[in-house]
Amino acid sequence: MNEKVDVLIIGSGASGAAAAWSLAETKMRILVLEQGDWVKPTDYPTNGRDWEARLFSDFAINPNRRARPSDYPINDANSPIKVVNFNGVGGSTIMYTAHFPRLHPSDFRVRSLDGVADDWPVDYATLEPFFAENDRMTGVAGLAGDPSYPPKEAPMPPLPLGKSGQRFGKALNSLGWHWWPSDSAIATQEWDGRSPCINLAHCTPGCAQGAKGSADITYWPHALRAGVELRTNARVREVTVDAKGMATGAIYYDAEGKEQFQPAEMVIIACNGVGTPRLMLNSVSGRFPNGIANSSGLVGKNLMFHPFALTYGYVDEPLDGNHGPPLSLWSKEFYETDKARGFVRGYTFQLHRGIGSIVEAITSTLAGRLPWGEEHHKVYRGLVNHRLGLSAICEDLPEEHNRVTLDPVLKDAHGIPAPRIDYTLSENSQRMMDHGIARATEILETAGAKGISVERPIMNGGWHLMGTARMGTDPERSVVNEWGRAHDVKNLFIIDGSIWVTSGGVNPTSTIQALALYIADQIKRRLADATLFE
Amino acid sequence: MKTYPPLSPAEARDLRALAAIMIPASAAYGVPGADDDLIFADILKSLERDTDDTKATLALLRDLSGGAFADLAPARQMDVAMQLKAKGGAALFALNRVVLLCYYRDDRVMISLGQEPRPPFPKGHVVEQGDWSLLDPVKARGPIWRKPG
Numbered sequence: 001m002n003e004k005v006d007v008l009i010i011g012s013g014a015s016g017a018a019a020a021w022s023l024a025e026t027k028m029r030i031l032v033l034e035q036g037d038w039v040k041p042t043d044y045p046t047n048g049r050d051w052e053a054r055l056f057s058d059f060a061i062n063p064n065r066r067a068r069p070s071d072y073p074i075n076d077a078n079s080p081i082k083v084v085n086f087n088g089v090g091g092s093t094i095m096y097t098a099h100f101p102r103l104h105p106s107d108f109r110v111r112s113l114d115g116v117a118d119d120w121p122v123d124y125a126t127l128e129p130f131f132a133e134n135d136r137m138t139g140v141a142g143l144a145g146d147p148s149y150p151p152k153e154a155p156m157p158p159l160p161l162g163k164s165g166q167r168f169g170k171a172l173n174s175l176g177w178h179w180w181p182s183d184s185a186i187a188t189q190e191w192d193g194r195s196p197c198i199n200l201a202h203c204t205p206g207c208a209q210g211a212k213g214s215a216d217i218t219y220w221p222h223a224l225r226a227g228v229e230l231r232t233n234a235r236v237r238e239v240t241v242d243a244k245g246m247a248t249g250a251i252y253y254d255a256e257g258k259e260q261f262q263p264a265e266m267v268i269i270a271c272n273g274v275g276t277p278r279l280m281l282n283s284v285s286g287r288f289p290n291g292i293a294n295s296s297g298l299v300g301k302n303l304m305f306h307p308f309a310l311t312y313g314y315v316d317e318p319l320d321g322n323h324g325p326p327l328s329l330w331s332k333e334f335y336e337t338d339k340a341r342g343f344v345r346g347y348t349f350q351l352h353r354g355i356g357s358i359v360e361a362i363t364s365t366l367a368g369r370l371p372w373g374e375e376h377h378k379v380y381r382g383l384v385n386h387r388l389g390l391s392a393i394c395e396d397l398p399e400e401h402n403r404v405t406l407d408p409v410l411k412d413a414h415g416i417p418a419p420r421i422d423y424t425l426s427e428n429s430q431r432m433m434d435h436g437i438a439r440a441t442e443i444l445e446t447a448g449a450k451g452i453s454v455e456r457p458i459m460n461g462g463w464h465l466m467g468t469a470r471m472g473t474d475p476e477r478s479v480v481n482e483w484g485r486a487h488d489v490k491n492l493f494i495i496d497g498s499i500w501v502t503s504g505g506v507n508p509t510s511t512i513q514a515l516a517l518y519i520a521d522q523i524k525r526r527l528a529d530a531t532l533f534e
Numbered sequence: 535m536k537t538y539p540p541l542s543p544a545e546a547r548d549l550r551a552l553a554a555i556m557i558p559a560s561a562a563y564g565v566p567g568a569d570d571d572l573i574f575a576d577i578l579k580s581l582e583r584d585t586d587d588t589k590a591t592l593a594l595l596r597d598l599s600g601g602a603f604a605d606l607a608p609a610r611q612m613d614v615a616m617q618l619k620a621k622g623g624a625a626l627f628a629l630n631r632v633v634l635l636c637y638y639r640d641d642r643v644m645i646s647l648g649q650e651p652r653p654p655f656p657k658g659h660v661v662e663q664g665d666w667s668l669l670d671p672v673k674a675r676g677p678i679w680r681k682p683g
Contacts, residue, residue: 044655046653046654046655047653047655048653049639049651049652049653050580050635050639051653051654052635052638052639053580053635053636053639056583056631056635057582057583065583067583104679104680105679105680105681105682106679106680106681106682108682109682109683112682112683113680113682113683123682124682143669145673147672147673147675147676147677147678147679148677148678148679149679150679160661160662160663160664161662161663161664161665161666161668162661162662162664163662163664165664166664166665166668169664169668169669170668173668173671173672176671178672178675178678179669179672180669180672181669197658198656198657198658198659199658199659199660199661200654200655200658200659201654201659202654208654208655208656209655209656209658320661323659323660323661324659324661332678332679333678336678336679336680337680357638357647357649358634358635358638358639361634361637361638362631362634362635365627365630365631365634366627372555372556372557372615372619373555373556373558373612374558374560376556376557376558377557377560377562377563377565381563381647384647
């Protein structure tokens, strides 16, 4: 029997790490269970000559392809967008691009401003100090003064513009459209023991230099020093409850595959927008026959991705290719609603620096651009390092039919049901992608690109998993309250992207972590005045 | 660690012949073909997760050839390869991907493209800062963010 802990956090990724660090100052006994393991910097692909190849093997972004022992399978056959993630200490921040925008103030007021979806029960102003704290902890590079946001500071100078960025900048200036250096969780100078970026360029599958702010090297060293216990290779099967409907702990499988029970005074779930509903739906009891904290029936529903519409072309001079972080600029020209466009809400343009030479060969072969035979060499030399591309990352509105359920057949290595994804693109998303592709084509043509191609939506583009245990003040229309506590279980909290009410049109990690810090702060305040479980 | 069954000698011969059609050697560019000894050895040991797809593709290739693809005359090989390209689908793409992954990390090929044959770490790369005055028109435009009400 494991000793009871005060706080049990399930998941060591973006939100779990931030909350563990924040709560550590309470001196409570905090245990984090993580189904994966640490990834050593020497394991990252950029250490070896096969660095691009490993994007298709042990560092594939799709867990079904990667199939590490720490991964669980996902039935995504009924979704045009496939879930991508990483399971290990730091979670999916191990394999994110470190593009680090915040949600915008308008994103929290979607119903009030545009008459769709729902308003959030928190707002930008409330989260602002937690955004700033998270930027410092993560080490964010950027440039103050972005006209698309309220004033905010960047702890470090921005990533370099490079050849691609200047080409984009000139084109966007010519069109009179907004662009700005993006907030990036990449150190551009020494930061909290981390080395600055040296443009390894292959940021997504982990940073051997340690410049990328993945949670294993941002929050975790501080959390461990503060006394948080982290137990790896511990896959949780279910959260348990007592007769009063209070969470009692979790059942998990340890590194040897042995079933364990971990008792706890309080449970915090931080397993992302797919893993969290999977765990909750699998946590059935007499009290919660449809899954823990699911009296609303909304656990697993309202799954939101960000549909990505990728548009790219080729210019007549070599650009940066795969030298330098792939994302360092954005355009917010079409972020806010303009109903004349034929859709509500909007999108961010992520301006791409370039792609790797092997990925160029592979994607161009798939697109039918790169032939077999003698012509292969000539055509390839006109493509490699000449690509200029951008993605519209579109706001996805919540719809209950987009959902995560438990697959009746597929199971992981421990016999736990796999998540099944049922997802369709909405008409609004389709029109938004149409608009994004048309505007992206204008930008590319202005930048001198030819041979414009489109991928919509990017199939392996389910990086951002949101909405499946939404927050709100009405227990019949939400799973957790305005500070992350489950309506049904007063010592159960959810702190990952599951609790998002709407998706915005930005990468979510910054806001996920700010929300986790905010919820941890709420827990600490309520511990202090003994109202936490009321 | 999962192990994958190796190709049979007959499968390997056909794959090598197919790789030579996908990316032939080129005197004009001074590069080997994908059937080069070193590159092909890399392909064979890199099939791993794509072994099943590769074997399925090679079985289809054998069917289309009416026997060993490697034994066909060059013109007939090209004809069959084009049939395979039309019918091979995702499994063929998986095979093609392995060929590309191994070909474009070969030292000789990388050097011919002006690339340094090394891993990115620890040397990294240099990216120019660029002209930050390009942002001046954006700054001059003023705030564009929407107030929440």
